[in-house]
Amino acid sequence: MVAVVFAGALFFWKAHEKSGNTAKASVIKPLVAVETVRRQDMRSRIVLSGQTVAVAQMDIAPKYKGHIAQVAVELGQTVTAGQVLVVQDLQDIDLDIAQTSAALRQARAEAAETKAVFAADYQKAKADYERNLANYQRYESLQLAGAISREALDTARQQMVNAKAALDALQEQTMAGGVPAALESKQAALVKAQYNLEALKQQREDRILRAPRAGIIGYRQAEAGTFVQVGQNC
Incomplete structure:
Protein backbone atom coordinates (compact mmCIF):
# COMPACT_ATOMS: atom_id res chain seq x y z
CA MET A 1 0.00 0.00 0.00
CA VAL A 2 2.81 2.36 0.78
CA ALA A 3 4.58 1.51 -2.46
CA VAL A 4 1.50 2.28 -4.48
CA VAL A 5 1.05 5.60 -2.75
CA PHE A 6 4.68 6.45 -3.23
CA ALA A 7 4.51 5.53 -6.91
CA GLY A 8 1.42 7.70 -7.34
CA ALA A 9 3.07 10.62 -5.60
CA LEU A 10 6.14 10.27 -7.75
CA PHE A 11 4.03 10.21 -10.88
CA PHE A 12 2.15 13.30 -9.75
CA TRP A 13 5.38 15.16 -8.99
CA LYS A 14 6.85 14.30 -12.40
CA ALA A 15 3.69 15.38 -14.17
CA HIS A 16 3.60 18.64 -12.21
CA GLU A 17 7.27 19.37 -12.92
CA LYS A 18 6.78 18.77 -16.64
CA SER A 19 3.77 21.07 -16.83
CA GLY A 20 5.71 23.78 -14.91
CA ASN A 21 8.64 23.58 -17.33
CA THR A 22 6.25 23.80 -20.25
CA ALA A 23 4.67 26.94 -18.76
CA LYS A 24 8.08 28.54 -18.17
CA ALA A 25 9.14 27.72 -21.74
CA SER A 26 6.01 29.34 -23.05
CA VAL A 27 6.70 32.57 -21.02
CA ILE A 28 10.46 33.06 -21.72
CA LYS A 29 11.14 34.66 -25.11
CA PRO A 30 14.45 35.58 -26.72
CA LEU A 31 15.52 39.32 -26.49
CA VAL A 32 15.74 40.42 -30.19
CA ALA A 33 15.61 44.09 -31.34
CA VAL A 34 13.34 44.57 -34.33
CA GLU A 35 14.08 47.39 -36.80
CA THR A 36 12.27 48.37 -40.00
CA VAL A 37 14.64 48.53 -42.94
CA ARG A 38 14.44 51.80 -44.92
CA ARG A 39 16.43 53.15 -47.88
CA GLN A 40 18.48 56.18 -46.84
CA ASP A 41 21.92 57.74 -47.24
CA MET A 42 24.67 56.49 -45.01
CA ARG A 43 26.11 59.28 -42.91
CA SER A 44 29.24 59.62 -40.93
CA ARG A 45 30.17 62.58 -38.79
CA ILE A 46 33.70 63.55 -37.94
CA VAL A 47 34.29 66.32 -35.43
CA LEU A 48 37.51 68.22 -36.00
CA SER A 49 38.89 71.45 -34.61
CA GLY A 50 40.63 74.06 -36.74
CA GLN A 51 40.71 77.64 -37.98
CA THR A 52 39.39 79.07 -41.26
CA VAL A 53 41.57 81.44 -43.25
CA ALA A 54 40.24 83.94 -45.80
CA VAL A 55 41.38 83.68 -49.39
CA ALA A 56 42.19 87.39 -49.34
CA GLN A 57 41.83 90.31 -46.97
CA MET A 58 41.36 93.78 -48.42
CA ASP A 59 41.35 96.96 -46.37
CA ILE A 60 39.02 99.73 -47.49
CA ALA A 61 40.43 103.23 -47.02
CA PRO A 62 39.47 106.64 -48.49
CA LYS A 63 41.69 108.58 -50.89
CA TYR A 64 40.42 111.90 -49.56
CA LYS A 65 39.76 113.10 -46.05
CA GLY A 66 36.26 114.14 -45.04
CA HIS A 67 33.11 113.22 -43.18
CA ILE A 68 31.27 109.96 -43.78
CA ALA A 69 27.71 110.44 -44.95
CA GLN A 70 26.60 106.80 -45.13
CA VAL A 71 27.75 103.31 -44.19
CA ALA A 72 25.81 100.89 -46.38
CA VAL A 73 26.88 97.51 -44.90
CA GLU A 74 26.97 95.74 -41.56
CA LEU A 75 29.64 93.58 -39.93
CA GLY A 76 29.40 90.02 -41.24
CA GLN A 77 27.33 90.98 -44.26
CA THR A 78 28.02 89.30 -47.59
CA VAL A 79 28.76 91.74 -50.40
CA THR A 80 29.31 91.50 -54.15
CA ALA A 81 32.02 93.12 -56.25
CA GLY A 82 31.28 96.80 -56.85
CA GLN A 83 28.71 97.08 -54.07
CA VAL A 84 28.69 100.44 -52.26
CA LEU A 85 30.21 100.18 -48.78
CA VAL A 86 30.85 103.72 -47.56
CA VAL A 87 29.86 107.11 -48.98
CA GLN A 88 31.72 110.26 -47.97
CA ASP A 89 30.13 113.70 -47.90
CA LEU A 90 29.64 114.77 -51.54
CA ARG A 207 34.55 109.25 -52.40
CA ILE A 208 32.12 106.35 -52.90
CA LEU A 209 33.98 103.31 -51.53
CA ARG A 210 32.97 100.05 -53.18
CA ALA A 211 33.80 96.39 -52.59
CA PRO A 212 36.77 95.40 -54.78
CA ARG A 213 35.52 91.81 -54.89
CA ALA A 214 32.85 89.56 -53.41
CA GLY A 215 33.30 88.62 -49.76
CA ILE A 216 32.20 89.13 -46.17
CA ILE A 217 32.60 92.27 -44.10
CA GLY A 218 35.02 91.21 -41.37
CA TYR A 219 35.93 94.64 -40.03
CA ARG A 220 33.94 97.83 -39.66
CA GLN A 221 35.20 100.95 -37.97
CA ALA A 222 33.38 103.73 -39.83
CA GLU A 223 30.14 105.32 -38.74
CA ALA A 224 28.05 108.01 -40.38
CA GLY A 225 29.14 111.48 -39.30
CA THR A 226 32.70 110.57 -38.34
CA PHE A 227 35.70 112.29 -39.94
CA VAL A 228 38.24 110.06 -41.67
CA GLN A 229 41.77 110.79 -42.82
CA VAL A 230 43.41 109.72 -46.04
CA GLY A 231 44.29 106.01 -45.87
CA GLN A 232 42.37 105.38 -42.63
CA ASN A 233 40.83 101.89 -42.60
CA CYS A 234 37.07 101.89 -42.57
Whole structure:
Protein backbone atom coordinates (compact mmCIF):
# COMPACT_ATOMS: atom_id res chain seq x y z
CA MET A 1 0.00 0.00 0.00
CA VAL A 2 2.81 2.36 0.78
CA ALA A 3 4.58 1.51 -2.46
CA VAL A 4 1.50 2.28 -4.48
CA VAL A 5 1.05 5.60 -2.75
CA PHE A 6 4.68 6.45 -3.23
CA ALA A 7 4.51 5.53 -6.91
CA GLY A 8 1.42 7.70 -7.34
CA ALA A 9 3.07 10.62 -5.60
CA LEU A 10 6.14 10.27 -7.75
CA PHE A 11 4.03 10.21 -10.88
CA PHE A 12 2.15 13.30 -9.75
CA TRP A 13 5.38 15.16 -8.99
CA LYS A 14 6.85 14.30 -12.40
CA ALA A 15 3.69 15.38 -14.17
CA HIS A 16 3.60 18.64 -12.21
CA GLU A 17 7.27 19.37 -12.92
CA LYS A 18 6.78 18.77 -16.64
CA SER A 19 3.77 21.07 -16.83
CA GLY A 20 5.71 23.78 -14.91
CA ASN A 21 8.64 23.58 -17.33
CA THR A 22 6.25 23.80 -20.25
CA ALA A 23 4.67 26.94 -18.76
CA LYS A 24 8.08 28.54 -18.17
CA ALA A 25 9.14 27.72 -21.74
CA SER A 26 6.01 29.34 -23.05
CA VAL A 27 6.70 32.57 -21.02
CA ILE A 28 10.46 33.06 -21.72
CA LYS A 29 11.14 34.66 -25.11
CA PRO A 30 14.45 35.58 -26.72
CA LEU A 31 15.52 39.32 -26.49
CA VAL A 32 15.74 40.42 -30.19
CA ALA A 33 15.61 44.09 -31.34
CA VAL A 34 13.34 44.57 -34.33
CA GLU A 35 14.08 47.39 -36.80
CA THR A 36 12.27 48.37 -40.00
CA VAL A 37 14.64 48.53 -42.94
CA ARG A 38 14.44 51.80 -44.92
CA ARG A 39 16.43 53.15 -47.88
CA GLN A 40 18.48 56.18 -46.84
CA ASP A 41 21.92 57.74 -47.24
CA MET A 42 24.67 56.49 -45.01
CA ARG A 43 26.11 59.28 -42.91
CA SER A 44 29.24 59.62 -40.93
CA ARG A 45 30.17 62.58 -38.79
CA ILE A 46 33.70 63.55 -37.94
CA VAL A 47 34.29 66.32 -35.43
CA LEU A 48 37.51 68.22 -36.00
CA SER A 49 38.89 71.45 -34.61
CA GLY A 50 40.63 74.06 -36.74
CA GLN A 51 40.71 77.64 -37.98
CA THR A 52 39.39 79.07 -41.26
CA VAL A 53 41.57 81.44 -43.25
CA ALA A 54 40.24 83.94 -45.80
CA VAL A 55 41.38 83.68 -49.39
CA ALA A 56 42.19 87.39 -49.34
CA GLN A 57 41.83 90.31 -46.97
CA MET A 58 41.36 93.78 -48.42
CA ASP A 59 41.35 96.96 -46.37
CA ILE A 60 39.02 99.73 -47.49
CA ALA A 61 40.43 103.23 -47.02
CA PRO A 62 39.47 106.64 -48.49
CA LYS A 63 41.69 108.58 -50.89
CA TYR A 64 40.42 111.90 -49.56
CA LYS A 65 39.76 113.10 -46.05
CA GLY A 66 36.26 114.14 -45.04
CA HIS A 67 33.11 113.22 -43.18
CA ILE A 68 31.27 109.96 -43.78
CA ALA A 69 27.71 110.44 -44.95
CA GLN A 70 26.60 106.80 -45.13
CA VAL A 71 27.75 103.31 -44.19
CA ALA A 72 25.81 100.89 -46.38
CA VAL A 73 26.88 97.51 -44.90
CA GLU A 74 26.97 95.74 -41.56
CA LEU A 75 29.64 93.58 -39.93
CA GLY A 76 29.40 90.02 -41.24
CA GLN A 77 27.33 90.98 -44.26
CA THR A 78 28.02 89.30 -47.59
CA VAL A 79 28.76 91.74 -50.40
CA THR A 80 29.31 91.50 -54.15
CA ALA A 81 32.02 93.12 -56.25
CA GLY A 82 31.28 96.80 -56.85
CA GLN A 83 28.71 97.08 -54.07
CA VAL A 84 28.69 100.44 -52.26
CA LEU A 85 30.21 100.18 -48.78
CA VAL A 86 30.85 103.72 -47.56
CA VAL A 87 29.86 107.11 -48.98
CA GLN A 88 31.72 110.26 -47.97
CA ASP A 89 30.13 113.70 -47.90
CA LEU A 90 29.64 114.77 -51.54
CA GLN A 91 28.18 118.23 -51.07
CA ASP A 92 31.40 120.21 -51.60
CA ILE A 93 32.57 118.15 -54.56
CA ASP A 94 29.13 118.47 -56.18
CA LEU A 95 29.39 122.26 -55.88
CA ASP A 96 32.85 122.18 -57.46
CA ILE A 97 31.51 120.06 -60.31
CA ALA A 98 28.64 122.47 -60.90
CA GLN A 99 31.01 125.46 -60.89
CA THR A 100 33.45 123.79 -63.27
CA SER A 101 30.60 122.75 -65.55
CA ALA A 102 29.54 126.39 -65.76
CA ALA A 103 33.13 127.42 -66.50
CA LEU A 104 33.26 124.79 -69.23
CA ARG A 105 30.11 126.13 -70.86
CA GLN A 106 31.49 129.65 -70.67
CA ALA A 107 34.82 128.59 -72.22
CA ARG A 108 32.98 126.77 -75.00
CA ALA A 109 30.85 129.83 -75.71
CA GLU A 110 33.87 132.16 -75.69
CA ALA A 111 35.77 129.85 -78.05
CA ALA A 112 32.85 129.78 -80.46
CA GLU A 113 32.45 133.55 -80.23
CA THR A 114 36.16 134.16 -80.83
CA LYS A 115 36.11 131.85 -83.82
CA ALA A 116 33.11 133.66 -85.29
CA VAL A 117 34.66 137.08 -84.67
CA PHE A 118 37.90 136.02 -86.30
CA ALA A 119 36.06 134.67 -89.34
CA ALA A 120 34.13 137.93 -89.63
CA ASP A 121 37.31 140.01 -89.26
CA TYR A 122 39.01 137.92 -91.94
CA GLN A 123 36.16 138.36 -94.38
CA LYS A 124 36.05 142.09 -93.66
CA ALA A 125 39.83 142.45 -94.17
CA LYS A 126 39.63 140.51 -97.41
CA ALA A 127 36.76 142.65 -98.66
CA ASP A 128 38.59 145.85 -97.65
CA TYR A 129 41.71 144.81 -99.52
CA GLU A 130 39.79 143.89 -102.65
CA ARG A 131 37.92 147.21 -102.55
CA ASN A 132 41.08 149.24 -101.97
CA LEU A 133 42.92 147.32 -104.68
CA ALA A 134 40.16 148.04 -107.19
CA ASN A 135 40.07 151.68 -106.08
CA TYR A 136 43.84 152.00 -106.51
CA GLN A 137 43.72 150.46 -109.99
CA ARG A 138 40.96 152.86 -110.95
CA TYR A 139 42.89 155.85 -109.57
CA GLU A 140 45.98 154.67 -111.43
CA SER A 141 44.07 154.76 -114.72
CA LEU A 142 42.68 158.18 -113.91
CA GLN A 143 46.09 159.53 -113.01
CA LEU A 144 47.53 158.29 -116.29
CA ALA A 145 44.71 160.12 -118.03
CA GLY A 146 45.49 163.25 -116.02
CA ALA A 147 42.11 163.20 -114.27
CA ILE A 148 43.51 163.11 -110.72
CA SER A 149 46.62 164.29 -109.02
CA ARG A 150 49.60 162.20 -108.05
CA GLU A 151 48.81 162.81 -104.41
CA ALA A 152 45.36 161.25 -104.78
CA LEU A 153 46.94 158.22 -106.39
CA ASP A 154 49.46 157.90 -103.56
CA THR A 155 46.67 158.10 -101.01
CA ALA A 156 44.76 155.31 -102.75
CA ARG A 157 47.90 153.23 -102.93
CA GLN A 158 48.57 153.64 -99.22
CA GLN A 159 45.03 152.58 -98.37
CA MET A 160 45.48 149.49 -100.52
CA VAL A 161 48.80 148.64 -98.82
CA ASN A 162 47.28 149.01 -95.36
CA ALA A 163 44.36 146.75 -96.29
CA LYS A 164 46.79 144.17 -97.71
CA ALA A 165 48.84 144.20 -94.47
CA ALA A 166 45.75 143.65 -92.33
CA LEU A 167 44.66 140.73 -94.53
CA ASP A 168 48.16 139.19 -94.49
CA ALA A 169 48.26 139.35 -90.68
CA LEU A 170 45.05 137.34 -90.46
CA GLN A 171 46.09 134.94 -93.18
CA GLU A 172 49.36 134.09 -91.42
CA GLN A 173 47.37 132.81 -88.46
CA THR A 174 45.33 130.42 -90.58
CA MET A 175 47.93 129.14 -93.04
CA ALA A 176 48.92 125.45 -92.78
CA GLY A 177 46.18 124.73 -90.30
CA GLY A 178 47.31 127.40 -87.88
CA VAL A 179 44.94 128.63 -85.20
CA PRO A 180 44.58 132.34 -84.43
CA ALA A 181 46.25 133.31 -81.16
CA ALA A 182 43.03 134.65 -79.67
CA LEU A 183 41.14 131.50 -80.60
CA GLU A 184 43.95 129.22 -79.41
CA SER A 185 43.83 130.85 -75.98
CA LYS A 186 40.08 130.29 -75.73
CA GLN A 187 40.41 126.69 -76.89
CA ALA A 188 43.12 126.06 -74.29
CA ALA A 189 40.81 127.39 -71.59
CA LEU A 190 38.09 125.08 -72.90
CA VAL A 191 40.36 122.02 -72.78
CA LYS A 192 41.51 122.95 -69.28
CA ALA A 193 37.92 123.23 -68.08
CA GLN A 194 37.16 119.82 -69.58
CA TYR A 195 40.10 118.21 -67.77
CA ASN A 196 39.11 119.89 -64.50
CA LEU A 197 35.57 118.58 -64.82
CA GLU A 198 36.75 115.02 -65.51
CA ALA A 199 39.12 115.20 -62.53
CA LEU A 200 36.35 116.38 -60.21
CA LYS A 201 34.01 113.64 -61.41
CA GLN A 202 36.72 111.07 -60.67
CA GLN A 203 37.27 112.55 -57.22
CA ARG A 204 33.54 112.28 -56.57
CA GLU A 205 33.56 108.63 -57.63
CA ASP A 206 36.57 107.98 -55.36
CA ARG A 207 34.55 109.25 -52.40
CA ILE A 208 32.12 106.35 -52.90
CA LEU A 209 33.98 103.31 -51.53
CA ARG A 210 32.97 100.05 -53.18
CA ALA A 211 33.80 96.39 -52.59
CA PRO A 212 36.77 95.40 -54.78
CA ARG A 213 35.52 91.81 -54.89
CA ALA A 214 32.85 89.56 -53.41
CA GLY A 215 33.30 88.62 -49.76
CA ILE A 216 32.20 89.13 -46.17
CA ILE A 217 32.60 92.27 -44.10
CA GLY A 218 35.02 91.21 -41.37
CA TYR A 219 35.93 94.64 -40.03
CA ARG A 220 33.94 97.83 -39.66
CA GLN A 221 35.20 100.95 -37.97
CA ALA A 222 33.38 103.73 -39.83
CA GLU A 223 30.14 105.32 -38.74
CA ALA A 224 28.05 108.01 -40.38
CA GLY A 225 29.14 111.48 -39.30
CA THR A 226 32.70 110.57 -38.34
CA PHE A 227 35.70 112.29 -39.94
CA VAL A 228 38.24 110.06 -41.67
CA GLN A 229 41.77 110.79 -42.82
CA VAL A 230 43.41 109.72 -46.04
CA GLY A 231 44.29 106.01 -45.87
CA GLN A 232 42.37 105.38 -42.63
CA ASN A 233 40.83 101.89 -42.60
CA CYS A 234 37.07 101.89 -42.57
